[in-house]
Amino acid sequence: MARKQIDARGFSCPQPVLLATQAMNTTEGKELEVLVDNEASLENVGRAAQSNGWTITASEEVGQDYKLVLSK
Amino acid sequence: MSRAVKNIFATTLGIIAVGSIIGVLAGFLQQAGNPANMAICVACFGRDIAGAIGFHRAAVVQYMRPEILGFVLGSFAAALAFKEFKPSGGSAPATRFVLGMIAMIGALVFLGCPWRVVLRLAGGDGNALIGLAGLVAGVWIGTLFFKNGYNLGRSQVQSWSAGLMLPLIMAGLLALRLIFPPVDGETQSGVLWYSLSGPGAAFAPLGFALAAGLGIGFLAQRSRFCTMGAIRDIILFRQMYLMYGFIALLVAAFITNLALGQFNPGFEGQPVAHTMWFWNFMGMVTAGLAFALAGGCPGRQLFMSGEGNADAGVFVLGLLAGAALSHNFGLASSPAGIGPHGMAAVIIGMAVLLFIGAANCKRS
Numbered sequence: 001m002a003r004k005q006i007d008a009r010g011f012s013c014p015q016p017v018l019l020a021t022q023a024m025n026t027t028e029g030k031e032l033e034v035l036v037d038n039e040a041s042l043e044n045v046g047r048a049a050q051s052n053g054w055t056i057t058a059s060e061e062v063g064q065d066y067k068l069v070l071s072k
Numbered sequence: 073m074s075r076a077v078k079n080i081f082a083t084t085l086g087i088i089a090v091g092s093i094i095g096v097l098a099g100f101l102q103q104a105g106n107p108a109n110m111a112i113c114v115a116c117f118g119r120d121i122a123g124a125i126g127f128h129r130a131a132v133v134q135y136m137r138p139e140i141l142g143f144v145l146g147s148f149a150a151a152l153a154f155k156e157f158k159p160s161g162g163s164a165p166a167t168r169f170v171l172g173m174i175a176m177i178g179a180l181v182f183l184g185c186p187w188r189v190v191l192r193l194a195g196g197d198g199n200a201l202i203g204l205a206g207l208v209a210g211v212w213i214g215t216l217f218f219k220n221g222y223n224l225g226r227s228q229v230q231s232w233s234a235g236l237m238l239p240l241i242m243a244g245l246l247a248l249r250l251i252f253p254p255v256d257g258e259t260q261s262g263v264l265w266y267s268l269s270g271p272g273a274a275f276a277p278l279g280f281a282l283a284a285g286l287g288i289g290f291l292a293q294r295s296r297f298c299t300m301g302a303i304r305d306i307i308l309f310r311q312m313y314l315m316y317g318f319i320a321l322l323v324a325a326f327i328t329n330l331a332l333g334q335f336n337p338g339f340e341g342q343p344v345a346h347t348m349w350f351w352n353f354m355g356m357v358t359a360g361l362a363f364a365l366a367g368g369c370p371g372r373q374l375f376m377s378g379e380g381n382a383d384a385g386v387f388v389l390g391l392l393a394g395a396a397l398s399h400n401f402g403l404a405s406s407p408a409g410i411g412p413h414g415m416a417a418v419i420i421g422m423a424v425l426l427f428i429g430a431a432n433c434k435r436s
Contacts, residue, residue, distance in 0.1 A: 010163070010226025012367050012376070012383075013301065014308055018218060021309070037229075038379075039156055040296045043082045047313055064158070064229075 004030055008045075009037040009065055016041040017048045024054060024070060031057065032070045042066045079154075081294035084316055090295040091317035095324025097284045098191055101139070103332050104276035108343035109195035111325075112139055112284070114370040115176055115185035115359075116344075118388075119395035119404075120272050121245065124264050127392060128399035131259070132270025136249040138278055142285020143371065144242040144388075147293035147378025149286070154294070159235025161382025164224040167428055168383050171366040172373075172390020173397060174421040178358030179370075180395065180404040181414050182206065183345055185359065186299035186369045190318065192345065194325035196337035199345050199352055206353040210360020211303040217365065217429040218308060224365075224432055227383055235380025238388060249278070271344050289378060298372035300363040344407060351410045351418070358421045365429055 006023050008016035020034050036042050042059070049056050049070050058069035080086050098111035110116050116133075123134030151157040179185045182203045184192060189207055192200035214222075252262030259266055267273040275281065291297070295317065302314035329335040339347055346352070363369050366387050368376060373391075376384035398404040403417040411417075 010160070010228065011223065012227070012381070014218060014304060014367075015223050017309060037160075038158060039079065043079065043296070047311060048309060051309070051311060 005033045007035045017044050020045050034068045037065045087295045087317035088320040090291045091320030092324040095321040096328050098325050099328025101276045106276045107271040107274040109192045111191050113184050113188035115179035118391045122392045122395035127396035130399040132267050133272045134265040134267045135272040138282040139285035141242045141246045142282050143289040143374040144378040146286035146289020147375040148239040150290040150293040151379040157380045159230040159380035160227040161230050163227040163383045165386045168387045169390040171362045172387040173394035175359050175362035176391045176394025177417050178355045180398040181355030182352050183405050190322045196335045197342040198339040202349045202352040203356045206356030207360040210357040211364045213361050214364025215307045220433045222433045234382050238377035238385035293375045298368050300369035346409045348409050354418045361425045
């Protein structure tokens with residue numbers, strides 16, 4: 001499955017959720033990888049995924065950052 | 073979601089608990105001596121701190137509030153304990169400073185930040201309904217900018233020393249408060265200024281105030297508590313998480329006020345409030361928009377600065393500058409009504425905010 005990537009590092013809320021939402025709305029049938037650099041953004045993107053019915057297929061730490069993989 | 077689930081305060085029950093604790097503490101801080109319906113207002117207490125260090129000379133609002141110092145230091149402790157202290161900054165610092173100034177100017181036209189909107193409502197002040205409407209309107213305008221690509225650019229990883237600046241400043245101010253405590257009948261103690269009357273002369277005992285501030289700072293850092301964000305997230309994402317904390321704060325403060333005999337419903341003669349509804353509304357529109365464009369309410373900015381976010385720290389310094397301007401230039405309101413230049417300040421402030429919003433929209 002092709003995977004689109006969003007780099008939301010350096011942004012605080014609500015930017016990571018906005019970027020993820022915009023990308024998910026234009027990512028038919030693909031996975032979206034969201035990179036954030038703080039736990040608050042990780043939690044917020046996770047909540048957005050839950051409320052939008054997206055599936056979180058992976059959540060992991062990548063060095064000092066965090067990566068979420070979302071799919072519809 | 074493994075990381076998110078580990079943080080129990082970032083759950084629905086967690087943020088309800090945090091909002092409730094803040095509401096109850098606010099009621100008891102008021103009973104212990106803090107100003108009525110103000111209790112733990114971030115803007116008002118920031119203004120008092122600005123007065124305590126002589127940034128302005130409004131004699132009735134000068135006191136080194138331990139609660140605010142505790143917010144940053146408590147958040148700093150939580151960030152260290154949970155490995156979330158991540159120094160960063162460099163995202164439009166001058167713009168954030170101006171946003172902080174205008175946010176404080178708008179808040180002091182209404183006479184309170186979003187926290188005080190809730191606390192005034194919980195104390196029975198009907199004027200706060202107008203302030204709440206203004207806050208929602210201001211945040212809504214902010215979301216229009218977000219939908220059009222508004223952002224202030226990415227922050228960069230910075231050195232530990234950069235992230236430590238705000239916690240160190242707050243520790244320094246706390247040291248001054250300990251070294252130069254208030255002296256009965258004296259307007260000065262060492263380098264600090266103290267009010268002999270008015271809201272600045274109303275304060276809870278140091279130990280209780282500091283412990284409450286540290287505890288709230290710790291819990292709010294873990295839960296990401298943000299009153300502006302509560303409104304923004306509903307408008308932008310239909311997301312209720314932060315709103316649960318906002319409502320919990322209101323309900324807990326209301327119940328505590330009822331229990332302590334501090335609930336006095338009405339519009340006239342409310343503590344440190346005026347009844348000029350249009351300017352109450354416009355003051356909070358201005359503040360709400362400034363908070364939205366900066367990414368957090370004043371409390372959240374304090375908590376983020378404790379996490380090492382130098383951009384939030386710059387906003388906090390802007391708040392202090394805004395408090396100084398408000399009282400030095402006659403922009404701030406009083407129970408008698410708005411200041412002589414309050415109208416001009418709101419109009420100019422709104423114009424600057426709209427410029428900042430429009431100038432930073434980056435449509436992809």
